[in-house]
Amino acid sequence: MEREEIKKIIYDLVEKSVGKKKLKQGDILKKVAADHGVEKDEVKAALRELVDAGTLIFTYFGGSYIEIPPKEAV
Amino acid sequence: MSKKYDTPLLDELKKGVFPSFVVEMEKAAARSDMAADLLGQVELSYKEKLTHWKHGGIVGVRGYGSGVIGRYSDIPDKFPGVAHFHTVRINAPSGFYYTSNALREIMDLWDKYGSGMTNMHGSTGDMILLGTRSENLEPLFAEVSSRGWDLGGSGSAVRTPSCCLGMSRCEWSNIDSQAITYDITQHYQDEMHRPAFPYKFKFKIAGCAVDCIASIARADMSVIGTWRDKIRVDQNEVKNYASKMDIKAEVVDLCPTGCITYTGGELTIDDSNCSRCMNCIARMTKALRPGVEKGATILLGSKAPIVTGALMSWVIVPFMKMEPPYDEFYELVDKIWEWWDENGKNRERIGELIERLTFPRFLKDVGIEPHPAMVKEPRRDPFFFWSEEDIKR
Amino acid sequence: MSLPDRKTDIGPPHYEQFLHPVIKKNFGKWKYHEEINAGVMVHVAESGEKIYTVRAATPRLLATDTIREYCDIAEKHCDGYLRFTTRNNVEFFVDSESKVQPLLDDLKSKDYLVGGIGARISNVVHTQGWVHCHSAATDASGLVKVIMDEFHEYFSSKELANRCRIAVACCVNMCGAVHCSDIALVGVHKTPPRIMHEGVKNSCEIPSTIASCPTTAISPDPANKSVKIKLEKCMYCGNCYSVCPAMPIADTENDGIAIVVGGKVSNLRKPPMFSKLAVPWLPNNPPRWPEVVDVVKIILKEYEKGARKHERMGEWIARISWEKFFSVTGLEFKIQHIDDFTYARETFRTTAAFKWT
Incomplete structure (x- = not known):
């Protein structure tokens, strides 16, 4: 699977969970790897690109999560 | 700069012999509005007996999920200087050694970008730069990282590993705790800076069972130096101690395993019964030294009482050689993390997970052979499990 | 002004570049050490070379000015080398005995509290408190200050039976894991959170x-x-x-300080021990917490009086028994002392042999 495709899957997954359940990096790696038959390391590399670009960010609320940055911070 | 706020309560804490944290805040407040407002807000807390900090928020440096703790005042209108007051954790060098040049460089940057307040050090072992604004984080990070410093861990990640000062200035250290700590830190940079675990994971490396870094109480993985052969005894030095101390009372009688005898001016240790607690060595450090076949005991699981009670680390590998490139060690850590990732609930520490799923299950899943060193005593109930291969069909 | 290029994942600087030349040269080759007094010790290498360490207390919360002052001292006496300890002390190194006294004199002229080595009270491990924490039930730096003001002689000169490790946690999260200390002060709540x-x-x-x-x-x-x-x-x-920040638990009238005692982390003689509850609640009474200081004074006095040489607080209590601990200290034994949580069963007395008090 192309890197960009994995990135889209990850972003959609995070977007869909907004307001329902905060996802941890581990949750995303597990879910995308299982659902799409990709190696965890590949998902991790794609996620890292998203975070390095600021498309997704790490947040902290008693634990660390991956979220879409709040509008005012963009 | 004249004093911005009256602080009658905090002024009470400028009295007395012990160095005063209030004086420190005042020093920084003379130059920094942030520190001046910190002083004002802490005075209010002293008056109201209430903290005025809000929960962490969404701040960090680009690409990292670690190293910055968001902190905001809940009364920013009153104290605008601490509206943002984020913590930056700088990964300290192993053993907390510095040169004045290195420290001055960081302090100059911190005065430029932050409040001028620090902690030397935070509980986990980072150099803590206390209090800056969100917009200062990226420039500060560029400045410190370009000079060879990096951020420490925070959140659900590997926390900054820390150690005792080890072989650098201690004759008891059985492992090079600083080298091991440095290697672990470099090896797990990604796991430290991009939180991916159910919760935090702390490594603490102690050179011997005196455990000056308190690894057994506060590390998910405690690495404690030990030896497998015999305590080295210098009988001439034993004779010198005999004139200065009561060897029977302070060494022989305090040995928890009763493996030391002292007759005719000669000290004899039955090493096969020694549990290597370090008492005799600590009492007669010129006469007794740890053996030469050195390594470490690996223990797992300690944590503070939140939530179901405090745990101390317990033995999972009685003896491991801790020599570069530490393959056996990293293999073990990776297997444990995989199991934690597979089974751990959100905010569940490794020690709590093992308690929930049981220690035997952990050993089986991770592939570690049971050993009597792992328990204080065997179980007292008859409710044990068997595997399929133990059953006749 | 342009910024330098940021680097990521480089880790900390290597510690070796920060080691005093004598320490670097004799790394892993130390033979023994001696405690010369409360603030000075000497480590002797197999080569015969010596390094003298002088230790002084810091309040941990430090302004950059003070750290620069440490740098000045290190440059004047120690070729610029220094370190910090896990218990928030600063240490200066000199390579000959003749350099020790000038360093001590300099520290004394600046009112530094030199000490913390040996069978004494070292500096206090503590959390952030009201200075920087959102869940603090009390302050930490202030409690440390009043405790150490009271017991500074046990840092700088007077000896005890063994080390006495004191810690302060501003809430039960106990950052820094104070739960294995000889004496720990812990900020506690007495009322449930409110739901917003x-x-x-x-x-x-x-x-x-x-x-x-x-x-x-x-x-x-x-x-x-x-x-x-x-x-x-x-x-x-x-x-x-x-x-969930919408469930605040702070309650200024009811939050207070619990005191737990008898823990240790070292394996010497007895295995590491958890600290256990001595006093469930004392009023949170800043700025100088007189009630807390008084109780710590009582506990420490009885330990000083009763402990045998080398006994840590927990070893002393284990020998005399907890019932005796309550009677000699005069601390009241309350229903809160009886465990009703995870490890409760392990703490019930399953013998008819106990001491009358």
């Missing part, structure tokens, strides 16, 4: 808030899209507040 329904609805994840409760006191409140608390099950740990 609007806030819970808007900013908290209901399932993780419910899951955060160790006693299953929290359950859903569908009518309010929030949660409710079974008050009799709550033991005020504040873990839900960590997960």
Whole structure:
């Protein structure tokens, strides 16, 4: 699977969970790897690109999560 | 700069012999509005007996999920200087050694970008730069990282590993705790800076069972130096101690395993019964030294009482050689993390997970052979499990 | 002004470049050490070379000015080398005995508190408190200050039976794991969190808030899209507040300080021990917490009086028994001392042999 495709899957997954359940990096790696038959390391590399670009960010609320940055911070 | 706020309560804490944290805040407040407002807000807390900090928020440096703790005042209108007051954790060098040049460089940057307040050090072992604004984080990070410093861990990640000062200035250290700590830190940079675990994971490396870094109480993985052969005894030095101390009372009688005898001016240790607690060595450090076949005991699981009670680390590998490139060690850590990732609930520490799923299950899943060193005593109930291969069909 | 290029994942600088030349040269080749007095020790290498360490207390919360002053001292006496200890002391190194006294004189002229080595009270491990923490039930730096002001002689000169490690945690999260200390002061709550329904609805994840409760006191409140608390099950740990800020637990009238004693981390003689409850609650009384200082004074005095050489607080209590500890200190034994949590069963007395007090 192309890197960009994995990135889209990850972003959609995070977007869909907004307001329902905060996802941890581990949750995303597990879910995308299982659902799409990709190696965890590949998902991790794609996620890292998203975070390095600021498309997704790490947040902290008693634990660390991956979220879409709040509008005012963009 | 004249004093911005009256602080009658905090002024009470400028009295007395012990160095005063209030004086420190005042020093920084003379130059920094942030520190001046910190002083004002802490005075209010002293008056109201209430903290005025809000929960962490969404701040960090680009690409990292670690190293910055968001902190905001809940009364920013009153104290605008601490509206943002984020913590930056700088990964300290192993053993907390510095040169004045290195420290001055960081302090100059911190005065430029932050409040001028620090902690030397935070509980986990980072150099803590206390209090800056969100917009200062990226420039500060560029400045410190370009000079060879990096951020420490925070959140659900590997926390900054820390150690005792080890072989650098201690004759008891059985492992090079600083080298091991440095290697672990470099090896797990990604796991430290991009939180991916159910919760935090702390490594603490102690050179011997005196455990000056308190690894057994506060590390998910405690690495404690030990030896497998015999305590080295210098009988001439034993004779010198005999004139200065009561060897029977302070060494022989305090040995928890009763493996030391002292007759005719000669000290004899039955090493096969020694549990290597370090008492005799600590009492007669010129006469007794740890053996030469050195390594470490690996223990797992300690944590503070939140939530179901405090745990101390317990033995999972009685003896491991801790020599570069530490393959056996990293293999073990990776297997444990995989199991934690597979089974751990959100905010569940490794020690709590093992308690929930049981220690035997952990050993089986991770592939570690049971050993009597792992328990204080065997179980007292008859409710044990068997595997399929133990059953006749 | 342009910024330098940022680097990521480089880790800390290598420690070796910060080691004093004598330390670097004799790394791993130390033979023995001697404690010369409360503030000075010498380590002797197999080569015969010596390094003298002089230790002084810091309040941990330090302005950059003070750290620069440490640098000045290190440059004047120690070729610029220094370190910090895990218990927040600063250490200066000199390579000959003749350099020790000038260093001590300099520190004394600047009112530094030199000491902390050997069978004494070293500096206090502590948390952030009101200076920087959102869940602090009390301050930490202030408690450290008043305790050490009271017992500074045990840092700088007077000896005890063994080391006495004191720690302060501003809430039961106990950052820094103070739960294995000879004496620890812990900020505690006495009342359950309040539920701000609007806030819970808007900013908290209901399932993780419910899951955060160790006693299953929290359950859903569908009518309010929030949660409710079974008050009799709550033991005020504040873990839900960590997960959901709309459940504040701070209560200025009822928050207070608990004192736990008898823990240690070293393996010498006896295995590491947890600290156990001596006093469940004392008033949170800043700026100088006289009630807390008084109780610590009593505990320390009895330890000083009763402990045999080399006994840590926990070893002394184990020998004389806890019932005796309460009688010699005069501290009241209350229902809160009897455990009703995870490890309760292990603490009940299953023998008819105990001491009359």
